[in-house]
Amino acid sequence: MKIQHKMTWWLGALSALALTACQPESQNAQSQASESAQKVYRVTSELTKFPVVMHDGQGGVSGFEAELLQEIAKKQGFQIEYNIDNWAGLLKKITSGETDILLGSVTITDERRQSMDFTESVLPYQTGLMVQPAFLDAQKFSDLRGKRVNLRKNTVYEKLVPLFSTDNGKNMVYPDNVWGQVKSLLDGESDAMVGASITLEYYKNQHPEKKFHIIYEPDAKISHYGWAVKKGNTELLAKLNQGLAQAKSDGTYDALYNKYWPNSARPQ
Numbered sequence: 001m002k003i004q005h006k007m008t009w010w011l012g013a014l015s016a017l018a019l020t021a022c023q024p025e026s027q028n029a030q031s032q033a034s035e036s037a038q039k040v041y042r043v044t045s046e047l048t049k050f051p052v053v054m055h056d057g058q059g060g061v062s063g064f065e066a067e068l069l070q071e072i073a074k075k076q077g078f079q080i081e082y083n084i085d086n087w088a089g090l091l092k093k094i095t096s097g098e099t100d101i102l103l104g105s106v107t108i109t110d111e112r113r114q115s116m117d118f119t120e121s122v123l124p125y126q127t128g129l130m131v132q133p134a135f136l137d138a139q140k141f142s143d144l145r146g147k148r149v150n151l152r153k154n155t156v157y158e159k160l161v162p163l164f165s166t167d168n169g170k171n172m173v174y175p176d177n178v179w180g181q182v183k184s185l186l187d188g189e190s191d192a193m194v195g196a197s198i199t200l201e202y203y204k205n206q207h208p209e210k211k212f213h214i215i216y217e218p219d220a221k222i223s224h225y226g227w228a229v230k231k232g233n234t235e236l237l238a239k240l241n242q243g244l245a246q247a248k249s250d251g252t253y254d255a256l257y258n259k260y261w262p263n264s265a266r267p268q
Contacts, residue, residue, distance in 0.1 A: 040079045091112075120241050125198045
């Protein structure tokens with residue numbers, strides 16, 4: 001009887017050990033299955049648009065909008081994969097269905113709403129003018145009329161060209177991207193740069209030695225960047241808006257904002 005009792009005890013112990021050993025593998029398998037079952041959304045952005053999205057060329061992505069979307073993806077239970085295009089290509093990809101989300105300083109406008117849907121505001125901003133220290137006395141945009149003003153074509157800022165342009169527009173400078181705008185100012189090839197407050201404030205802080213001055217029109221309205229999705233994709237739009245609301249309520253949004261714009265008031 002004692003031998004039988006010992007055998008029973010050892011068999012029970014071995015079974016328990018085997019069960020315990022299998023549990024981590026089982027849990028790991030379940031975790032991997034859950035991860036692989038997550039929806040993967042295609043995100044398209046420009047290569048670099050400081051400080052909202054920056055690709056490092058090795059698969060890493062940083063920046064306010066990119067990191068905010070990554071946090072939302074974790075909480076909403078989906079994955080994202082990036083592809084890169086130029087500005088004109090971004091807008092075409094969302095309307096054709098070649099991508100799911102447009103990210104990176106995409107202004108919400110009534111015109112764009114005709115062909116794509118937008119989330120709630122991701123970033124509020126004002127249109128500003130960053131100028132060289134030689135124009136420190138300038139108080140309004142029209143004070144820079146006839147000066148070498150740089151801005152990007154096919155953006156919401158192009159409508160300001162008549163305000164600055166003289167001599168058939170020979171004074172206007174049109175870089176291909178935001179960094180090109182900044183470099184033009186840094187190198188003294190232009191006198192002023194038109195852009196969003198969040199971009200201008202970021203680069204002003206990055207280059208205090210240049211003593212750039214930023215002008216805002218006193219009656220300038222607040223505009224908003226949002227994430228664009230294909231027209232009618234209500235499921236994805238709901239996920240993104242729910243994630244945004246949660247990020248703003250749990251402190252995630254504010255922490256990221258303060259990371260990129262420390263001590264800067266957010267336009268309301």
